[in-house]
Amino acid sequence: MKPRIAIFSLTSCEGCSLAILELEDCLLDILGAVEIVNFREGMTERSWDIDIGFVDGAVSTPEDMKEIEHFRECSKVLVAIGACATHGGLNTLKNYQDESDYRKYVYGDQAARFPTIPAQPLSGVVDVDYQLPGCPMVKEEFLEFVKVVLTGRTWHLPEDPVCVECKRNGTLCLYEKGIMCLGPVTRAGCNAICPSYGAKCEGCRGVVHDEALKAAGINLREQYDVDLQDVLADLRMFGAYQEKTLP
Amino acid sequence: MLDRVVSQSQLLALVDELALSRRIVGPVRRSDRHFYGPVDRADKLDLDFKYCVYSPKAALFPADQTLFEFQTGPDGFQTSPVYDESPLALVGVHPCDINAIRLLDRVFSNTNIDEHYLSRRRQTFIVGIDCPTPCTSGVFCRDMKANEAREGADIMCSPLPPNGVSDDVRYGVVFGTDAGREFVLYSHAGDPPTVDDERASERYISDKARAFPQSIPYDVDALPELLERSYDSLLWEATARRCYSCGSCNLSCPTCYCFNTYDRLEMTLTSGTRQREWDGCQLRSFAVVAGDHNFRAKAAARLRHRIYRKAKWVKEREGVAGCVGCARCDRACTAKISSVEIYNQLAEEV
Known part of the structure; x- marks a missing residue:
């Protein structure tokens, strides 16, 4: 029996759902191996008998709360895809602002129609079996995950930081140009795509491990002449790190 | 003792000759730095580089390399090894990196014969370029006794002091292998060294000995x-x-x-490759x-x-x-x- 797959979206741009459709080169192969039974962005039919439920988006409204609990109940395995689902993502930026302010500048005089709660990742509300981080999630990693599940092997996220991929790619380290890149503290798996185009890593795949973050705190205070608030702002952008100060 | 003297344009012509039968990897300029990269013509190389950000190691030991292909089917599980035996020339390799390659040669051929490395290495011709001065601050190649490479390159080229006759950079060439000797002599590139060239070479060596500072109070043996x-x-x-x-x-x-090492599966889930990637x-x-x-x-x-x-x-x-x-x-x-x-x-x- 083919595994029955569903793809759901909470508060997000649904770019990670779109990334699945962008796998057009192997979409037919995937469809040969699995049965997609619920996918708002890709089909109209709906079923709630689900083996693996993929969810993009953060829990950011009371409606999201209800939906994620329903998705969890219906899915034997629940997978968070993309930074919003794994870390809260860009949605968490509102968590640092005054609620009445952002409600007003986003919804204007209609704010009362749109209830909102502090944004959080899926894991803040329900048990999540697997996480595929990134903004957007990495299509190739999604494919690898599907293959691992289909062959009954164990899934591991990369435990290395982005620097490893820059070195394997032969990319010039942005620190050599004096740019505070978040590569040393961010989980690899994106093939270091931003630095390969000369842009600093902004941590969309989350912090690789606490030790790296601790080293960052020490280095940024002792070795680099930088404004810690700027680095914190970068770390918060995709919800990778939400504390007020570096360790 | 020098074996030959070539000008930079003659050296580049030699590289073009190598390019007829080999992939060329050498110093190219990118984002204001130099990197070893593939070129199809010698004039795309920048031989006046100070150092390359990364070593040419990746040409011999790629960051991600296929070791073998596998498939499962009615006949069971089958594998076939993958070797890259396409001829390669590494151009503009400094003594540090030549010594590094010599170490890799030992490591990959002593207890575990690594045919994936050695098959590439056997097909590799190395054009070394010596450094008259440290390429940049902070290097400690002299302390590691690696700022000279008497072995390892097929030909080793040292930039000679100007002789007042030509503006072109001239290199004193020493043949490191028979392949290097045959290649240069058959192509008739350059000239036999004159007495003046030998003197210039001696001066180069003594100047170089003074140019590299000691960075560590203990040398590599201690x-x-x-x-x-x-x-x-x-x-x-x-x-x-x-x-x-x-x-x-x-x-x-x-x-x-x-x-x-890790396995890369095809979407069919019945075939794939065993890969190896750099670890640390x-x-x-x-x-x-x-x-x-x-x-x-x-x-x-x-x-x-x-x-x-x-x-x-x-x-x-x-x-x-x-x-x-x-x-x-x-x-x-x-x-x-x-x-x-x-x-x-x-x-x-x-």
Whole structure:
């Protein structure tokens, strides 16, 4: 029996759902191996008998709360895809602002129609079996995950930081140009795509491990002449790190 | 003693001749730096480079390499090895990187014969270019006795001081192998060295000996003993507190040869490849074994392990140090941890 797959979206741009459709080169192969039974962005039919439920988006409204609990109940395995689902993502930026302010500048005089709660990742509300981080999630990693599940092997996220991929790619380290890149503290798996185009890593795949973050705190205070608030702002952008100060 | 003298334009013509039958990898300019990269013509190379950000290691030992292909089917599980035997020329390799390749040659051919490396290496022609002065500050190649390479290159070219006759850079060429000798002599490139050229070469060698500063109070032969006494130094903990464990030192090192293997499956799930990718002992998961036990879980233990590998253990096993003093690790370190500083601090402690 083919595994029955569903793809759901909470508060997000649904770019990670779109990334699945962008796998057009192997979409037919995937469809040969699995049965997609619920996918708002890709089909109209709906079923709630689900083996693996993929969810993009953060829990950011009371409606999201209800939906994620329903998705969890219906899915034997629940997978968070993309930074919003794994870390809260860009949605968490509102968590640092005054609620009445952002409600007003986003919804204007209609704010009362749109209830909102502090944004959080899926894991803040329900048990999540697997996480595929990134903004957007990495299509190739999604494919690898599907293959691992289909062959009954164990899934591991990369435990290395982005620097490893820059070195394997032969990319010039942005620190050599004096740019505070978040590569040393961010989980690899994106093939270091931003630095390969000369842009600093902004941590969309989350912090690789606490030790790296601790080293960052020490280095940024002792070795680099930088404004810690700027680095914190970068770390918060995709919800990778939400504390007020570096360790 | 020189074997031949060639001008830079003659050397480039030689490279073009190599390019008729080989892939060429040499110094090219990119983002204001130099990198070893593939070129199809010699005039795309910049032989006046100071140093390349990364070593040419990736041409011999790729960052991600297919070891074999496998498939399952009615006939069971089948594998077929993958070797790259396409002829290659590495051009503009400095003594540090030539010495690093010599170490890789030993490592991949002693206890475990690594045909994936050796098949490429056998097809590789190396054009070395010597350094009259340190390529940049912070290098400690002289301390590691790696700022000269009498062996390893097929031809070794040293830029001679100007002779007042021609503006073109002239190189004194020494043949390192029979292949190098045959290649240069059959192509009739350049001229036999004159008495003046030999004198210029001698002056080059004596100038060079003065141009490289000593960076570490102990030279490479004494470092194993220094480290022997430094196992319990407080330095490891004090320095490693800054370490991100990002592995940049390992992955930019011309002598690091550790790798991890993994399988890449085709979407059919019945065939795929076994890959190997560069790994590094500074990465947290490097020493994780079955049962999730990590036998080097602390950054301090990992840092000590790297320094011991570079200056003690590899030397004791292979006869040459595991470090060539190119300082790529120090430049790559996102926490500004310096191995030169570590050696100097340890030397002060004992």
